[in-house]
Amino acid sequence: MKSELERFQLQHLSVLNDYLESYLSNLNGERTLKDAMLYSVSAGGKRIRPMLILAICCESRRKIDKDVYAVAASLELLHTYSLIHDDLPEMDNDDLRRGQLTNHKKFGQAIAVLAGDGLLTTAFECIGKTNLDDSIKATLMSALAKAAGPQGMVSGQVADIQGENKQLTLAQLQELHQCKTGALIDYSCYAGGVLSALSAAQQAELHQFAMSFGLAFQIYDDILDVVSTEKQMGKAVHKDQSEHKNTYPELMGLDGAYRQLDAAILKAQASLDILEKMGMKTELLSGFLDYFARRKIK
Amino acid sequence: MKSELERFQLQHLSVLNDYLESYLSNLNGERTLKDAMLYSVSAGGKRIRPMLILAICCESRRKIDKDVYAVAASLELLHTYSLIHDDLPEMDNDDLRRGQLTNHKKFGQAIAVLAGDGLLTTAFECIGKTNLDDSIKATLMSALAKAAGPQGMVSGQVADIQGENKQLTLAQLQELHQCKTGALIDYSCYAGGVLSALSAAQQAELHQFAMSFGLAFQIYDDILDVVSTEKQMGKAVHKDQSEHKNTYPELMGLDGAYRQLDAAILKAQASLDILEKMGMKTELLSGFLDYFARRKIK
Numbered sequence: 112m113k114s115e116l117e118r119f120q121l122q123h124l125s126v127l128n129d130y131l132e133s134y135l136s137n138l139n140g141e142r143t144l145k146d147a148m149l150y151s152v153s154a155g156g157k158r159i160r161p162m163l164i165l166a167i168c169c170e171s172r173r174k175i176d177k178d179v180y181a182v183a184a185s186l187e188l189l190h191t192y193s194l195i196h197d198d199l200p201e202m203d204n205d206d207l208r209r210g211q212l213t214n215h216k217k218f219g220q221a222i223a224v225l226a227g228d229g230l231l232t233t234a235f236e237c238i239g240k241t242n243l244d245d246s247i248k249a250t251l252m253s254a255l256a257k258a259a260g261p262q263g264m265v266s267g268q269v270a271d272i273q274g275e276n277k278q279l280t281l282a283q284l285q286e287l288h289q290c291k292t293g294a295l296i297d298y299s300c301y302a303g304g305v306l307s308a309l310s311a312a313q314q315a316e317l318h319q320f321a322m323s324f325g326l327a328f329q330i331y332d333d334i335l336d337v338v339s340t341e342k343q344m345g346k347a348v349h350k351d352q353s354e355h356k357n358t359y360p361e362l363m364g365l366d367g368a369y370r371q372l373d374a375a376i377l378k379a380q381a382s383l384d385i386l387e388k389m390g391m392k393t394e395l396l397s398g399f400l401d402y403f404a405r406r407k408i409k
Numbered sequence: 410m411k412s413e414l415e416r417f418q419l420q421h422l423s424v425l426n427d428y429l430e431s432y433l434s435n436l437n438g439e440r441t442l443k444d445a446m447l448y449s450v451s452a453g454g455k456r457i458r459p460m461l462i463l464a465i466c467c468e469s470r471r472k473i474d475k476d477v478y479a480v481a482a483s484l485e486l487l488h489t490y491s492l493i494h495d496d497l498p499e500m501d502n503d504d505l506r507r508g509q510l511t512n513h514k515k516f517g518q519a520i521a522v523l524a525g526d527g528l529l530t531t532a533f534e535c536i537g538k539t540n541l542d543d544s545i546k547a548t549l550m551s552a553l554a555k556a557a558g559p560q561g562m563v564s565g566q567v568a569d570i571q572g573e574n575k576q577l578t579l580a581q582l583q584e585l586h587q588c589k590t591g592a593l594i595d596y597s598c599y600a601g602g603v604l605s606a607l608s609a610a611q612q613a614e615l616h617q618f619a620m621s622f623g624l625a626f627q628i629y630d631d632i633l634d635v636v637s638t639e640k641q642m643g644k645a646v647h648k649d650q651s652e653h654k655n656t657y658p659e660l661m662g663l664d665g666a667y668r669q670l671d672a673a674i675l676k677a678q679a680s681l682d683i684l685e686k687m688g689m690k691t692e693l694l695s696g697f698l699d700y701f702a703r704r705k706i707k
Binding site: 138139140141143144145148196199201202219220221222224225227228229230231232233234235236238239240244245246248249250252253255256257259260261262263265266267268269270272273290 | 437438441446497499517518519523525527528532533543548554558559560561563564565566567570571
């Protein structure tokens with residue numbers, strides 16, 4: 112039997128994907144650029160970040176209309192830019208992503224840089240085109256820029272590169288991950304809350320959930336790199352170890368990493384319990400915890 | 410004797426530069442990233458785009474306060490990102506920019522990509538942090554994203570790469586330049602107009618001015634590449650020809666390019682005459698035409 116989250120995903124994933132494809136297809140501009148952006152955006156992926164936005168709107172009984180899809184889509188556009196740049200030869204130098212050739216392997220390095228630049232920039236355009244109130248647009252664009260920029264995701268990317276072949280402490284590793292993946296997950300929850308007009312207290316607790324969920328997500332991703340196969344993941348695995356990347360399993364062994372994961376999940380669940388007392392539904396968010404953080408690799 | 414534009418630049422350039430440096434210095438985040446962003450932003454340059462915003466505010470008698478500087482600064486942050494990515498080995502592969510080593514020559518390719526990403530993203534953050542009305546913030550951020558994104562500057566970049574070693578027609582070359590440099594110059598004028606609460610008719614004529622000015626600017630830049638020295642320009646010259654880039658002098662010879670330049674300047678001046686009849690001052694904008702478009706290289 113399908114879980115509530117699986118039913119929710121089935122209901123919304125294809126609408127979101129259609130929205131993304133039609134948004135990019137309808138842009139004017141250079142053809143190769145459009146092809147390159149579409150290539151990476153259409154490659155699939157779990158769409159966790161936009162799904163978090165949609166789920167929070169649903170749990171808060173906010174109607175999931177075209178504007179909500181647009182905000183969710185803008186986040187996936189931005190996330191995809193980060194993957195394209197991350198895969199570049201000067202960065203992680205990856206050949207496979209989401210089960211297909213990486214953008215620069217398919218279109219060449221120059222187009223891949225520009226496809227990333229285009230996706231990042233149009234993420235803001237995508238929010239600007241909605242019919243949301245100007246105050247909501249301004250709030251979301253500002254928050255997205257902060258989360259993705261030099262105080263957020265990009266800072267984490269640089270810290271990751273600078274930390275290679277060095278042994279970071281647990282605190283440094285947490286700080287790195289908070290920027291690199293935590294900031295955008297935090298933004299997902301915030302954006303869902305803004306769209307749903309949640310109270311300040313609800314937003315504050317949702318932020319707590321986002322921090323724990325983001326941590327669990329990152330630890331889980333680190334674990335997957337150790338225990339899974341390339342076929343399961345659709346991208347190269349066992350890379351962290353061979354490149355002396357700083358990860359939870361590297362720092363504290365696989366068992367230690369699983370223990371940290373469990374602790375983060377418990378904290379996230381505690382936040383959901385509080386949110387439920389504040390009047391939100393939490394079945395879907397709880398499902399995210401189950402699905403993405405507790406799933407064991409066979 | 411100094412022209413009104415030179416006095417204006419003297420008055421505002423150092424305030425703008427201080428704003429840029431203090432904005433970047435006050436960001437939290439990874440140290441190397443900040444250094445790399447500051448390195449390229451602090452390298453100087455003519456600051457034409459932000460100066461256009463400031464000049465339009467001045468001509469419209471809009472007070473040049475901190476918010477105006479912020480919007481002007483955000484545009485320079487974004488412009489600097491485009492220079493950093495443009496200089497990358499996979500793009501123009503330049504070693505010198507604004508008289509110093511290019512970002513990737515100084516910090517390595519990975520940091521240069523990320524410094525560009527950081528500057529692009531924080532340009533939106535910079536507008537979001539102002540005390541302007543939400544409606545103005547949303548308008549400016551949306552317009553900036555459109556001008557800089559896959560329907561604007563990035564599209565022009567890709568068209569430029571795709572057009573190498575091909576003979577473009579004049580119409581194709583104009584379309585390329587309209588995206589690559591015209592869109593951001595158009596945004597500069599638009600942003601100045603929005604900040605000054607110009608009427609729709611004034612904005613429309615300012616847009617005409619921007620189109621002609623942007624064209625003149627680009628033709629002039631093409632001519633400079635042919636007739637100037639590396640020392641004068643602070644970057645490599647004579648590159649367009651050796652790399653079979655599509656430029657005005659390549660397409661119609663140097664004399665033909667000068668004729669196109671003169672035509673564009675005349676058109677821009679005609680727009681200024683109309684704007685003056687609509688109640689705007691135009692001495693500074695006229696000075697831009699003199700300074701950047703009419704100046705002859707010795």
